[in-house]
Amino acid sequence: MANVLCKVSVRIESDFARINVRKGPGTNTEILTTLAVGTMDLTVRDVQPDQQQKAALSGKVYQWFNVDLPDGGRGWIRDDLLDIVGDCGSVGYSSLSTPTWAFGLTRVEVIVRPPGDPERVRKAAFNITAGFEGGGYATYQNRDDGVISYGRFQFTLASGSLFSVLDKYLQKATGSIADQLRSQYYEPIKARDANLRNDQNLKNLLVAAAPDPIMQEAQDAVATDVYWNAAMNLSAVPRNINSALGRALLFDMAINHGLRHDMIALAEGALSLPVRGRLPDLATEKLLIAKLAEVRQDRMNKLAVKLNAPGLKQRGDFWVAYVATNDWDLLGDLNGNVTIKPGRTVQVKNP
Secondary structure, three states: OOOOOOEEEEOOOOOOOEEEEEOOOOOOOOEEEEEEOOOOOEEEEEEEEOOOOOEOOOOOEOEEEEEEOOOOOEEEEEHHHEEEEEEOHHHOOOEEEEEEEHHHOOOOOOOOOOOOOHHHHHHHHHHHHHHHHOOOOOOEEOOOOOOOEEOOOOEEOOOOHHHHHHHHHHOOOOOHHHHHHHHHHHHHHHOOOHHHHHOHHHHHHHHHHOOOHHHHHHHHHHHHHHHHHHHHHHHHHHHOOOOHHHHHHHHHHHHHHOOOOOHHHHHHHHOOOOOOOOOOOHHHHHHHHHHHHHHHHHHHHHHHHHOOOOOHHHHHHHHHHHHOOOOOOOOOOOOOEEEEEOOEEEEOOOO
16 A cells, blocks of 8 residues: 555435535535546545534534645545545555545544654654664564664664663563563673573563563664764764754664764765864755765665675665655655655654
């Protein structure tokens, strides 16, 4: 369902041949035009509850869909007159593979944060990077130098970040899983004991802990404190990098390459900019971020060859291509989504 725009069609009703399209989300607003029943493939731009809180006999408040009209304009249509299909998460519905009566669905109110809202930007960046790192809170692997890599951002035993997550989790968690992790693994993980690499019981416990909101909160908190805040303080703030896209790239590189890589300085040198110098304006920031994406792409391409891991190229290629879209507010497509690699789409507008 990824990248399938949220669409509606006017339901075929026996009582009438055409339906009203309104100027606003309510029957108290002006009629703009009418549409024939059966009209299909109207792109959804917004959904709002009835502005007068009008409800059906069932007591359910009507929802109104703001859609692109065949004549090029936009108008509002009530949900009991529509079938909905597509990726509709950005307007409060799920992804629907087949047309479904809109009124019969329960809509979740979407909190829309302004484009520059720091929390939205952080969460959008997290969604992108998590998509490259493995994506899920339960992701676990033990194949590389990290010894054990776990969670949404692949926190490793070798670096100590896995211990940071475990420590924060155990400060609040209770129950048998937390008790076993505390009694059996707290000290060995703190000591970065490489003998844990093939400990199946540890793997089972960490994977079982992943659905717990306390574990998810712990993972996101460590990612925020250790990587996001540090990347902003070390790289973004001193240079006056404020765009959502620029900050998301800096975070992704911090997770992937560590906080003190040399690639920003290389990009600054290529543009004859002072190292860690404060950028004078957004235009210069865009030049630096574009060059940084290219430097990072080159680094990833070389790593892909060195490690015989062609999949590494996708991450570098994505950022170069996305910078070229000029989506500096990182709002994604019409549904607020960004496709980071084939088959992997993440939400950035309302993450």
